[in-house]
Amino acid sequence: MAGAEEVDLARAEVLAANDEFYASVEAGDLERLASVWAAGDLAADATCVHPGWPSVVGREAVLRSFALILANSPYLQFFLTDVTVRVTGEVAVVTCTENILTGVGEDTAEGGGELTGGRAMTVNVFHSTPRGWVLWLHHSSPVLGHVESDEEG
């Protein structure tokens, strides 16, 4: 069994990897994003579900999907809430609520485009590797306004 200190360290590392994932998307930096995602043996089943999308499977397809999203998003910012981390051996499962601020429309010299907000429920599964924790599965789903939540009762 891993000691409490080891578990705390792993949790901190996983949270740092999770933060780096969102920071690289916010920065629109595909190279940084590529280093976050699983490679090598884990590349083939790297899996990504963007809100409202079907699955995208495989490292290259996943990175292409982000390139497409970044190309169509002049602005993206994430405020994470309800972050939980479960570390079990080589796998870590992070759940969080992504509160997303996106830019829509053209950002011109006269002024920026409009901003809109959205919310997505997310699970990120990380895998431990010699080069640290890498993102193996990202699944983000839209919260639809017309569906009643059972959370309160």
Place this chain on the structure above:
Amino acid sequence: MAGAEEVDLARAEVLAANDEFYASVEAGDLERLASVWAAGDLAADATCVHPGWPSVVGREAVLRSFALILANSPYLQFFLTDVTVRVTGEVAVVTCTENILTGVGEDTAEGGGELTGGRAMTVNVFHSTPRGWVLWLHHSSPVLGHVESDEEG
């Protein structure tokens, strides 16, 4: 390292647990469903995201959310496709496409209600316990028609 036979056995057990989850929902059997879900130490962070919903956290809240869904669904049937299983130590991650057939409207002596189809992308995380693999996290997200898929390249 676990041998190939052990891994195959674990994969088969996880798939059986995954099948039992869907069978219990189809049967509308809350007791069966309760025995699929994580209990004990794992109960507090059992997490469920129904398509379009915010997260439901904790075993009791999760089971209540299913009771609500089952009460409002005269008919539910799942056809799973694209099933993948990753077993790493005590955690197993299943991804699948849920092709869902639901009954809408009243089922009367004169005839059944209408059936509608839907599709959801799902990740199910199972945890190994002395009583077998239990469902720890279920995250199912709607595939929205108006979003273009990048799957085809």
